[in-house]
Amino acid sequence: MKTMKRDWLPLLLIPVLAVVALPLVGSPASWVTLTVAGLAMGLMIFVMASGLTLTFGLMDVLNFGHGAFIAVGAFVAASVMLALGSWMQADSLWLNLAAFLPAVLAAMAVSGALGLVFERVIVQPVYGQHLKQILVTTGGLIVAEQLLKLVWGPEQITLTRPTALRGAFLLGDIAIEKYRLLAVVIGLLVFAALALTLNRTRVGLLIRAGVENGEMVEALGYRIRRLFVGVFVAGSALAGLGGAMWGLYQETVTAAIGAQVIVLVFIVIIIGGLGSVGGCFVGALLVGLTANYVGFLAPKMALGSNILLMAIILLWRPQGLFPVAKR
Amino acid sequence: MLRALLSDDLPRSRWLAIVLVAIVVGLAVAPFLFPGAKSLNVAAKICVFIVLAASFDLLLGYTGIVSFAHTMFFGIGAYGVAIALTRMGAGWDAVAVGVVAGLVVAIVLATLIGLFSLRVRTIFFAMITLAVASAFLILASQLSDITGGEDGLNYRLPAVLRPSFRPFEGFNGRLLDYYLVYGVSLGLVLVLLRIVNSPFGSVLMAIRENPFRAEAIGYRTVVYRTLASCIAAAAAALAGALLALWSSQTNPDTTLSFDIMVDILLMVVIGGMGTTYGAAIGAVLLVLAQNYLQGLVGDRWLLWLGVAFILCVYFFPAGIVGRLRQKVYTKDVDN
Amino acid sequence: MPEPLLSLRGVRTDIGRYHILHGVDFDVAEGGLTMLLGRNGAGKTTTLRTIMGMWRAAAGEILFAGRDITRLATPDIARLGIAYVPESMAIFADLTVQENLILAARSGPPDARRLDWIFARFEALKRFWQLPAGHLSGGQKQMLAVARAIVEPRRLLLIDEPTKGLAPAIIANMIAAFRELKDGEATLLVVEQNFAFARQLGDSVAVMDDGKVAHTGAMADFAGDPALQQHLLGLGMGEHQ
Numbered sequence: 080m081k082t083m084k085r086d087w088l089p090l091l092l093i094p095v096l097a098v099v100a101l102p103l104v105g106s107p108a109s110w111v112t113l114t115v116a117g118l119a120m121g122l123m124i125f126v127m128a129s130g131l132t133l134t135f136g137l138m139d140v141l142n143f144g145h146g147a148f149i150a151v152g153a154f155v156a157a158s159v160m161l162a163l164g165s166w167m168q169a170d171s172l173w174l175n176l177a178a179f180l181p182a183v184l185a186a187m188a189v190s191g192a193l194g195l196v197f198e199r200v201i202v203q204p205v206y207g208q209h210l211k212q213i214l215v216t217t218g219g220l221i222v223a224e225q226l227l228k229l230v231w232g233p234e235q236i237t238l239t240r241p242t243a244l245r246g247a248f249l250l251g252d253i254a255i256e257k258y259r260l261l262a263v264v265i266g267l268l269v270f271a272a273l274a275l276t277l278n279r280t281r282v283g284l285l286i287r288a289g290v291e292n293g294e295m296v297e298a299l300g301y302r303i304r305r306l307f308v309g310v311f312v313a314g315s316a317l318a319g320l321g322g323a324m325w326g327l328y329q330e331t332v333t334a335a336i337g338a339q340v341i342v343l344v345f346i347v348i349i350i351g352g353l354g355s356v357g358g359c360f361v362g363a364l365l366v367g368l369t370a371n372y373v374g375f376l377a378p379k380m381a382l383g384s385n386i387l388l389m390a391i392i393l394l395w396r397p398q399g400l401f402p403v404a405k406r
Numbered sequence: 407m408l409r410a411l412l413s414d415d416l417p418r419s420r421w422l423a424i425v426l427v428a429i430v431v432g433l434a435v436a437p438f439l440f441p442g443a444k445s446l447n448v449a450a451k452i453c454v455f456i457v458l459a460a461s462f463d464l465l466l467g468y469t470g471i472v473s474f475a476h477t478m479f480f481g482i483g484a485y486g487v488a489i490a491l492t493r494m495g496a497g498w499d500a501v502a503v504g505v506v507a508g509l510v511v512a513i514v515l516a517t518l519i520g521l522f523s524l525r526v527r528t529i530f531f532a533m534i535t536l537a538v539a540s541a542f543l544i545l546a547s548q549l550s551d552i553t554g555g556e557d558g559l560n561y562r563l564p565a566v567l568r569p570s571f572r573p574f575e576g577f578n579g580r581l582l583d584y585y586l587v588y589g590v591s592l593g594l595v596l597v598l599l600r601i602v603n604s605p606f607g608s609v610l611m612a613i614r615e616n617p618f619r620a621e622a623i624g625y626r627t628v629v630y631r632t633l634a635s636c637i638a639a640a641a642a643a644l645a646g647a648l649l650a651l652w653s654s655q656t657n658p659d660t661t662l663s664f665d666i667m668v669d670i671l672l673m674v675v676i677g678g679m680g681t682t683y684g685a686a687i688g689a690v691l692l693v694l695a696q697n698y699l700q701g702l703v704g705d706r707w708l709l710w711l712g713v714a715f716i717l718c719v720y721f722f723p724a725g726i727v728g729r730l731r732q733k734v735y736t737k738d739v740d741n
Numbered sequence: 742m743p744e745p746l747l748s749l750r751g752v753r754t755d756i757g758r759y760h761i762l763h764g765v766d767f768d769v770a771e772g773g774l775t776m777l778l779g780r781n782g783a784g785k786t787t788t789l790r791t792i793m794g795m796w797r798a799a800a801g802e803i804l805f806a807g808r809d810i811t812r813l814a815t816p817d818i819a820r821l822g823i824a825y826v827p828e829s830m831a832i833f834a835d836l837t838v839q840e841n842l843i844l845a846a847r848s849g850p851p852d853a854r855r856l857d858w859i860f861a862r863f864e865a866l867k868r869f870w871q872l873p874a875g876h877l878s879g880g881q882k883q884m885l886a887v888a889r890a891i892v893e894p895r896r897l898l899l900i901d902e903p904t905k906g907l908a909p910a911i912i913a914n915m916i917a918a919f920r921e922l923k924d925g926e927a928t929l930l931v932v933e934q935n936f937a938f939a940r941q942l943g944d945s946v947a948v949m950d951d952g953k954v955a956h957t958g959a960m961a962d963f964a965g966d967p968a969l970q971q972h973l974l975g976l977g978m979g980e981h982q
Binding site for chain 1: 527528529534537538540541548671675706711716719
């Protein structure tokens with residue numbers, strides 16, 4: 080995160096992208112709507128991706144099964160919200176939140192627990208062996224998805240947004256969806272929490288140092304293995320949170336929900352630089368904005384444009400926007 | 407003679423040999439042993455997937471590359487033939503054009519992806535191929551004018567491959583179609599065997615084991631990996647073309663979906679990485695499971711296969727083939 | 742004879758298929774500074790890393806204050822009071838100088854008197870206190886690396902080539918700092934290529950050759966024996982390299 084203080088350039092990409100999009104979109108009202116949508120989507124992806132990038136930076140492990148945490152989060156949240164259906168559909172914001180909050184917390188708890196199982200059983204035996212890691216975590220994804228189908232059935236679940244979060248605020252011509260605003264708020268809170276933890280706590284210090292040189296951190300007397308489990312579980316819990324929010328955003332939840340969004344998650348962490356939370360943040364916003372602007376201008380090109388974005392950024396900075404100074 | 411045919415890559419195990427012979431002979435006489443449209447369809451599918459899995463094994467097992475874009479090349483081959491047959495009518499010229507077009511596109515794409523991405527770490531490459539494959543899938547669904555969108559393309563096969571073609575009693579075009587698929591698949595597998603057992607194959611395995619050492623000895627790993635990618639892509643495209651020729655209809659679900667990617671991963675790893683025979687066994691297993699286990703264990707066969715997959719990665723990298731070969735070794739040791 | 746603080750017996754270390762250490766035997770007495778010398782490739786760095794647990798010794802034993810640490814994990818070895826300054830310095834570039842030292846001070850905020858000592862010896866660290874350590878010059882990074890090892894009391898300091906690539910003025914600074922350190926409570930085991938630096942500071946010397954210790958003894962004796970120096974280090978007349 081400290082790199083951001085020195086190197087502002089990549090941060091500028093966000094406003095530049097937004098400004099460039101304005102004339103292309105044409106109407107300022109649409110532009111605002113798209114920008115908010117882009118930020119909301121970007122922040123949700125950030126929440127899902129932050130754990131993945133830290134895990135890779137810290138312990139050189141890339142979990143291709145990360146989508147499982149996203150899917151589990153979505154399903155658990157859906158179940159809780161359906162169970163508290165009456166509160167969800169009530170006309171009071173507080174009741175709505177009283178249903179939303181437990182759903183989200185349950186999603187994080189279950190995803191975190193799944194993360195612990197994943198780390199102990201699937202990931203730990205293959206530290207340092209990248210090929211096996213890819214295979215084994217993909218296998219874990221397959222098994223997890225099948226278990227999801229087993230528990231929740233193969234049908235998709237429809238979620239309706241809580242009453243108070245449906246619809247949009249209207250500022251003149253501009254429509255800003257209420258749910259997207261909530262997503263932005265939650266995403267920014269997660270970012271702030273991560274930033275505070277990384278920069279102001281001892282654990283954060285250990286993580287930042289460990290991402291650079293785990294061996295030296297051990298030589299200073301810290302048992303970094305334990306730290307890693309914690310980061311992995313936190314990352315999977317965040318993925319669960321992201322999945323819950325994404326499910327509500329899409330209003331349908333299927334076992335494939337993780338797979339749908341994991342490609343964007345990968346693009347984001349590659350753009351950001353593996354190991355950098357700040358880079359992940361910037362990358363996620365860029366991807367979210369691009370997806371929405373291009374989705375409006377040329378819908379067929381949405382995913383392709385993000386791949387193009389990734390290619391361009393890699394040509395500029397082959398290690399991503401904020402490469403971490405590696406061992 | 408057999409040694410030459412199999413490029414010196416003998417089964418080295420009585421059990422493995424028995425299984426392989428069963429597969430080859432079984433598929434050869436399938437139309438007569440298991441009459442019926444469904445069984446013939448399954449048999450043809452097995453042939454196609456044996457080639458597809460074997461081509462993936464060239465990448466994963468022999469070169470040590472994980473590419474999630476492999477089904478993309480399968481789809482390119484299938485759509486090449488499908489589009490040609492749709493636009494140019496049901497003739498062999500269309501088939502030729504389609505096959506060649508599919509091959510060219512596949513090889514060009516494989517080269518581009520290889521050169522751009524193979525310089526980066528294994529993990530980067532895997533992620534990038536996943537992204538590219540996703541984009542391609544969406545593209546195929548959306549360019550409906552060319553690809554028929556979600557529903558795909560329906561077309562007619564050349565006259566001699568249609569059921570209506572009956573040159574003599576007991577033999578029709580469908581049967582000819584089947585033996586075309588069978589023959590070409592067998593040929594492609596033998597070619598792949600020849601490739602992996604050649605000096606080229608040895609270099610690939612050296613690169614898989616220790617890329618730095620290989621580079622130090624003087625082999626430009628990027629070149630070899632890209633070549634392996636192209637060969638694998640070409641083989642996958644040909645498998646796709648075969649499927650298109652068998653099915654008379656091609657759509658994103660049967661050729662480009664990630665379920666297929668998962669399937670070939672399972673086939674290669676459970677069958678045995680780096681053995682080519684493993685791909686064949688894995689393909690037979692999976693296609694049979696998909697089509698016949700549904701009734702027995704419901705939808706959970708994929709769950710158990712997933713668990714088997716994980717166990718294989720940990721404990722049995724040589725998969726079923728490895729286990730079969732081991733049976734021989736321990737027996738000999740006891741004697 | 743008091744028990745040595747550190748004792749290596751028959752330590753063999755392999756890295757992959759290469760046998761690097763072929764049976765290292767030597768002791769480091771408590772207090773003072775022992776220089777570990779030897780030609781390039783003799784196995785000095787590997788010895789330090791093996792002591793620190795980064796390489797697992799294939800055979801032999803390592804005793805620290807009477808305790809067998811051969812099979813211990815690196816963090817546990819560090820917690821026994823051993824500090825390590827690697828050849829690459831391994832400072833955390835994205836962390837500030839201050840954060841580097843906070844991390845090194847396991848038990849709490851760095852002690853003010855120790856910090857004053859560090860600032861007095863290594864003035865640049867005070868000046869660049871809040872700067873990301875990656876911005877420091879080579880010599881300043883080396884100062885930070887050493888400072889990390891002493892920000893809290895440690896019984897044994899393992900230091901790998903502290904003067905490598907440093908300007909003479911900074912080396913002089915290092916010499917002064919090390920002199921004070923060894924007069925304090927710490928024991929130092931320092932790997933060096935620079936013999937002029939070594940002979941000024943070393944109390945004892947252990948010379949490695951081809952994965953084994955070829956000579957141990959007092960530095961004074963070794964420094965006065967040019968023929969031995971020539972034989973073991975390939976030096977002429979004990980001058981700086």
